[in-house]
Amino acid sequence: MKDATIRRWESRAVPLGGAFDLLAAYRPPLGAFFERGGSGVAGMGGSALVIDGPVPLDPSQVIHALREAVRSGHDIAPVALGAYRFRPAARPLSGLVIPRRTVRRDHGGPTWQMDASDGGATESPPQWEPVVGGTAHDPFAEIQLGAIPPADSYEDAVREAVTRIRRGEMRKVVLARTIEVSADHTLDPRLLAHRLRAVDPEAYTFATPTDEGVLVGASPELLVSRRGLEVRSNPLAGSAPRSGDPDEDMANADGLVSSAKDREEHAIVVDTVAETLRPFCVELTWDLEPVLRETPNLWHLSTRFRGVLKEPAASALDLVAELHPTPAVAGTPRDTALETIAELEPFDRGRYAGPVGWVDADGDGEWAIALRCAELRGDRATLYAGAGIVADSDPARELDETERKFRAFLDALRWG
Numbered sequence: 001m002k003d004a005t006i007r008r009w010e011s012r013a014v015p016l017g018g019a020f021d022l023l024a025a026y027r028p029p030l031g032a033f034f035e036r037g038g039s040g041v042a043g044m045g046g047s048a049l050v051i052d053g054p055v056p057l058d059p060s061q062v063i064h065a066l067r068e069a070v071r072s073g074h075d076i077a078p079v080a081l082g083a084y085r086f087r088p089a090a091r092p093l094s095g096l097v098i099p100r101r102t103v104r105r106d107h108g109g110p111t112w113q114m115d116a117s118d119g120g121a122t123e124s125p126p127q128w129e130p131v132v133g134g135t136a137h138d139p140f141a142e143i144q145l146g147a148i149p150p151a152d153s154y155e156d157a158v159r160e161a162v163t164r165i166r167r168g169e170m171r172k173v174v175l176a177r178t179i180e181v182s183a184d185h186t187l188d189p190r191l192l193a194h195r196l197r198a199v200d201p202e203a204y205t206f207a208t209p210t211d212e213g214v215l216v217g218a219s220p221e222l223l224v225s226r227r228g229l230e231v232r233s234n235p236l237a238g239s240a241p242r243s244g245d246p247d248e249d250m251a252n253a254d255g256l257v258s259s260a261k262d263r264e265e266h267a268i269v270v271d272t273v274a275e276t277l278r279p280f281c282v283e284l285t286w287d288l289e290p291v292l293r294e295t296p297n298l299w300h301l302s303t304r305f306r307g308v309l310k311e312p313a314a315s316a317l318d319l320v321a322e323l324h325p326t327p328a329v330a331g332t333p334r335d336t337a338l339e340t341i342a343e344l345e346p347f348d349r350g351r352y353a354g355p356v357g358w359v360d361a362d363g364d365g366e367w368a369i370a371l372r373c374a375e376l377r378g379d380r381a382t383l384y385a386g387a388g389i390v391a392d393s394d395p396a397r398e399l400d401e402t403e404r405k406f407r408a409f410l411d412a413l414r415w416g
Helices: 059-067 151-166 189-199 246-258 260-280 316-323 334-344 395-413
Strands: 010-016 032-036 039-043 049-051 070-073 079-083 096-098 101-105 111-117 145-148 172-182 204-209 214-219 222-227 230-234 236-241 281-286 291-294 298-302 305-309 355-360 365-369 373-377 380-389
Touching (some): 032 355, 032 365, 039 079, 059 355, 079 204, 151 172, 151 334, 151 395, 172 334, 172 395, 189 214, 189 373, 189 395, 214 355, 230 260, 236 246, 236 260, 246 291, 246 298, 260 281, 260 298, 260 305, 260 316, 373 395, 380 395
Parallel strands (some): 010 070
Antiparallel strands (some): 039 101, 049 096, 079 355, 101 111, 145 172, 172 380, 204 214, 222 230, 230 305, 236 298, 281 305, 291 298, 373 380
């Protein structure tokens, strides 16, 4: 197997003020950004150190490359960040980067600036640049939008999936759609990330390079986090619309909690996450009943996992490799669901629904699932949205779920 290739390099850390905005340290298209509630990691673009290697990258190779860095100044663990493809074995990628300059803030901790040098001639990273929200552009016209697949074709795919589920071929599959947007201006990943973060500060807001552009989104779903021996996961499955009317909103929430279809969809995910994490832990607990998780546009069924890892503890990347793809984004059984997705979805997901986040030299890290996102390419964008299909799924309702997700993101995209 080809090793990850990266020249021996130096990481130098200095403290920054606690009020620093991580988004000011992000530079597209080669930089990366991952934040929730003011904590996370952001990296400058320009000349970045890129970890290349086999697909998928062996987690030990990434951790080894980070641990080999010569640390100067404060002994802060250097960080790699980025995103993997939904199907990481589909074709080669360089999914993780070590930016020339990275800013990191852990939950409740100090803020650190880390500069990376590979020993050769270096260029000065750009200065911090605060992000101003800007002004919204006009709503997109229908002529600027193209759905893949169209609504009727998506409903047909859902019907076919339900038929296969009722035949016993699988229990669940997640089917996604895209909308191709042609804007009348160059789309700005930093402005879009700023808007998404403002709309839902509790989401995992991210921006990361792709083969053709930048993937920007705000995901409500934590795939896994690891800090020392503590591991957490928070899968979501099952959803209902939010409403501006308080009574209707609570009725939707109550309906979600009592929905047999949504509870089955959620239970499938919880069972798989528990089965996957249990061998790595000496202790693992989770909510006995799903709890409601609210976002600005949807209610979700949520289950919070917390565990204590066995020693030697698996790294965050080890856990990502074992968990992805969960039934929340693929289905179950996994292989059958993936085959069905490949057959019924007429597009490549790329990094949509793949892991996005960061890992450091100690093996700590935080990884979300790349949902509620779009790939930006100049004045064009590809939006993604999906729905979980089980035996009782109704094609019209599943289509409506994707449409609601699209409408919310299209509104945010006007600020990009």
